[in-house]
Amino acid sequence: MRVEESRQRSIVSWGASGRLCGLLLFCSLWSGAQAATLQTVWQAKLDSPVRFYQTTDWDVVVVGTERSLYAIDAQTGETLWRRRVPDLDERDAVPLPGTDLLLLSYADKDRARVEAVDLLSGLALWRSERLRGQAMQMAVDLDRRLLAVTVVRKTKERPREGFKQRPAIHVLDLRTGEERWRRELGSEIELLPASWTSEETVYTLDNYRAPLFLDGRLYLFYEGVTAYDAGTGRAILRERFRVNEEGLALTEADPVFDERFLYVSGRGRLRAIARATGEVAWEAKDLGTTPEVVIADRTIFVRTGGTFTRVRDGQAVARGPYGVSAIDKETGQTIWRYKGGDRGITNIVLPDPNLVVVADRDDLIALDAKTGERLAKSPHEIEQAAFVVLNERGQAVVGGRNKIAAFDPRRGQMIWRARYTPPGRGVLRTVAAIAARAVSFYFRYGPLFNLAYRGAQLARAAGALRWSGLRARADFGDLTSLVTDAARERASSPLALFGRASSLRGGSSHTILERVGDVDLQDRLLDRLDPSRQLDRLAGFLRRRERLVALRGRWIYFYTDAGELGGRGLVGVQIDTGRAERFVRLSSIDPRFVVDEASASIFIADGARFVAARFASVGLGR
DSSP, X not given: OHHHHHHHHHHHOOSTTTHHHHXXXXXXXXXXXXXXXXXXXXXXXXXXXXXXXXXXXXXXXXXXXXXXXXXXXXXXXXXXXXXXXXXXXXXXXXXXXXXXXXXXXXXXXXXXXXXXXXXXXXXXXXXEOOOOSEEEEEEEETTTTEEEEEEESOOEEOOOTTOEEOOEEEEEETTTOOEEEEEEOSSOEEOEEXXXXXXXXXXXXXXXXXXXXXXXXXXXXXXXXXXXXXXXXXXXXXXXXXXXXXXXXXXXXXXXXXXXEEEEEETXXXXXXXXXXXXXXXXXXXXOOBOEEEEETTEEEEEEEEEEEBTTTOOEEEEEEEEEEEEETTTOOEEEEEOOOOSOOOOOEEEETTEEEEEOSSEEEEEETTXXXXXXXXXXOOXXXXXXXXXXXXXXXXEOSSEEEEEOTTTOOEEEEEEOOOSOGGGXXXXXXXXXHHHHHHHHHSOGGGTSOTTOOOSOBTTEEEEEGGGGOSSXXXXXXXXXXXXXXXXXXXXXXXXGGGGGGTOOOOOTTTTTOOTTEEOOTGGGSOHHHHHHHHHXXXXXXXXXXXXXXXXXXXXXXXXXXXXXXXXXXXXXXXXXXXXXXXXXXXXXXEEETTTTEEEEEETTEEEEEEOEEEEEOO
């Protein structure tokens, strides 16, 4: 194993020991550093500096500048439409999962206007002024055509400890925007700043799990667990307990469910809520902090402890006790507990129904799923190990900010290893932000069985989808929670069409506000096309959406110093082989960057320019 490890380091690592070998191989493929320069696919000149940008499942990029909001075709760079709305925040423009809608929120002191906008045409379907505050989190029930929006009135202030507000939940008709019912939380809850600078910032609900529609009920997780009848707002379940234990964000697991129960955690307990009645069927107590729950056959595996973001200052804090518990999902009885984590623990993966794999600060650990007996323990040598995933070869891949390695999960034998040195000491926080964002893209597009084997359940029902701002964050301290939530929120769901694309399925292509006009809307591409070409263009977007939803990403990205190659760049590592297969040279990088796996491109902003650049194929490694 030591000989293999040494060979891998000499080939894959771009550190001192492997730089010459990597350089020679690179040069043989690309005649000098010029081949690795930025290969621009297209660039869009916008009306003012870019404030944010985000991808959607329609292959459309939403870009906000200081003056306007743009929808840009990710393949061509064409502007589909532009709205004149100054100073929008990223959270003010939210693609509704499972639909062709974009929800826009315009807040002005205590008044707010929310619009549902057709993502492809820019036309507004409906407008509501009943919501008071900024939309923070959402849940969509496509079967019942319901939209639940959590809003908070005052969201901007200088970062400080103890900033609390009382959110309100509005349930709207997704087709018309008509409000079905509204509830306000019983007490104020502490919010999380989007950044911890000395300047005014936006506060968020990223320290809470997003609402969930399930079985005709709306579940909330802000003050414990609360359930309402989705149609009437009648309270069904209310169990209060402290969320964000010890001032740490996301110490409770994202809810998961099977055919009979919805499982939620908090206050050191795991609760099974009967889906038929909404009542608590059993509780497993004294587990400790429980940030992750995975269901497998007859057993529930619970991770205890981990790395969390401290709400008061944004620092990443490791908190134990660390380990894994196995719970009988019929009775709630604890089958076994493993407490051998050494000052840290990553997420849980199940290579097969008989094996549980985690990593702590030093080692990769394999446990017998039935007894909890430790079967293997091998040093992984990954500094600040943040996640474990399963690649398509069934190997356990452990990753951190600048290293990644694959192991045989049963024997613990290392298969390959790679290291990518960050470019200088002064950018460590930037590198951490890039690592979190880069890995979240893999979890978004990667195979869903990376979280666990194929039989595991995720908190997503047919027609029930959720959105939280957490997925958009690039500097969140708890990398494990970020990438896990990114996978759970992935929109591999049924599709409901409301805008112009509905004409492809026999629906109406005329929106409510189209008849009265929309003075803020400019540069409407579809209006410049004849009707037949409009349908062709819409059908093309629909085909691309289906391809994106089915896409399986195979790369994890690292920002590194390319040394003699002439500068810094972003390297894409193929997670099945450990090869560095992609590289784009970037002397500086915007941590908000977006990777488009479908076209092997990266989107970046440079002032008022928005650029799509192509990754070069390099083929370094094994």
